Amino acid sequence: MLDTTQQGIIALLKSALTGVKHPLPEGFMIEKAYNVIKRHRIMSLCYCGAVLCGVDEKTPVMQKLQSQTYAEVIRGECQEWELARIFAKFSEAGVSFLPVKGLFVKKLYREPHMRYMADADVLIKPDEREKAESLLQDLGYRKYAESLCEIIYENDNLHLELHKSLIPPSVKDYYAYFEGAFERAEQVGGSHYKMRDEDHFIYIFVHFARHYRGGGIGLKHLCDLYVCKEKLSLADDYVEGELEKLGLLAFYKNVYRTVEYLFGDGEEDETASLIAESVFHSGAYGTINDMRLSEAARRSGGRGAGRAKRSHFWWVLFLPYGLMCIKYPVLKKAPFLLPFMWVWRALAALFTGNSRAKNELKEVKNLSAEEIKLFRDNLLRVGLDFKF
Secondary structure, three states, X not given: OOOHHHHHHHHHHHHHHHOOOOOOOOOOOHHHHHHHHHXXXXXXXXXXXXXXXXXXOOOHHHHHHHHHHHHHHHHHHHHHHHHHHHHHHHHHHOOOEEEXXXXXXXXXXXXXXXXXXXXXXXXXXXXXXXXXXXXXXXXXXEEEEEOOOEEEEEOOOOEEEEEOOOOOOOOHHHHHHHOOHHHHOEEEEOOEEEOOHHHHHHHHHHHHHHHHHHOOOOHHHHHHHHHHHHHOOOOHHHHHHHHHHOOOXXXXXXXXXXXXXXXXXXXXXHHHHHHHHHHHHHOOOOOHHHHHHHHHHHHHOOOOHHHHHHHHHHHHHOOOHHHHHHHOOHHHHOHHHHHHHHHHHHHHHHHOOOOHHHHHHHHHHOOOHHHHHHHHHHHHHHOOOOOO
16 A cells, blocks of 8 residues: 555656656655655656646745756757767768667657666667777767667766667576567668667567566556556557466556556555565666675575575676676786686675675575565565576
8 A cells, every 4th residue: 555655656647757747645745755755766757746746936946956857958969969860970980770768668658758868779780889889989979888788878968778678688488589679670761760669669668577586676667557548549459468478467466557547547555555665676777785685585596595696696606707808808808817707706795894895795694584585575576486
């Protein structure tokens, strides 16, 4: 059961998403809701909803939300301008690109600024990646970080994630499904590609599912699912058939009962209540503790916390070759050095005063068997599990 603050936030979101005023619960105070709104990165949505609901715009919190909304409008304009520059450069050079996630769903909202977008996600073909990186550097972008899934570039106006794959290779139960993304996409002009709506929706839902089980995901993404279903004419049989292949059909039905309960005319049930509670708890990007619980639950395989902790201990110390190459680029040219770099990393992790690996090992050690079991049980209750 949602408390008064949570009910009020949902009323603000419903009002903003639909353009129709929804009643706020008795006793709702936007001052008490502000920290939750900020944690979920839904400032612009809630401001627009609050204006519709007649909340006094002169209060300090409303003034703050107004400023953040205006900032989001400006940020969105800057992002659009930067992306136009990048896409023109890519098209001119024949670099194939496929914009995904926020770049797709943002346009479905009543006003684009309502959908907070911290970064832009663009898939690039493997054999064109180096050319894309060179072009970004020509445009003045600096490389910020790299993982197995993406290469991150940024300037003062845009945080750009060049995707090597739509799903990280470590997420083995979903990764293979999206490997041939360009083959399933269509060209919309030059080297610009797009997925058809059903496939993009499936990707957005899989993204939601992997973050939900991986440590949490917030209200912003539930709003994405709502606007997708409201604004897109989706072939439901195809969507459900593909999600069944991915083992996500039960979770999909549970999530959409939750969406209907929160934003539509659906009724609350135990599962919808659990999902809503989890989403509110998570904030926009999940919590560190839940990410640790998720990893421990996956590694335990239902066979006890001790096994999970031992497995995670060795994984942190002896990362796979791909991740080691990102941390130590010399390994790309000299893979035979991997055992020596493992030893170097292990010594640094164990004896450096404040190393990230050492802190992570300590956090995992402090997890209780009861916490890990409860986390996994709650995933099973909503139709999710780790199948790898």
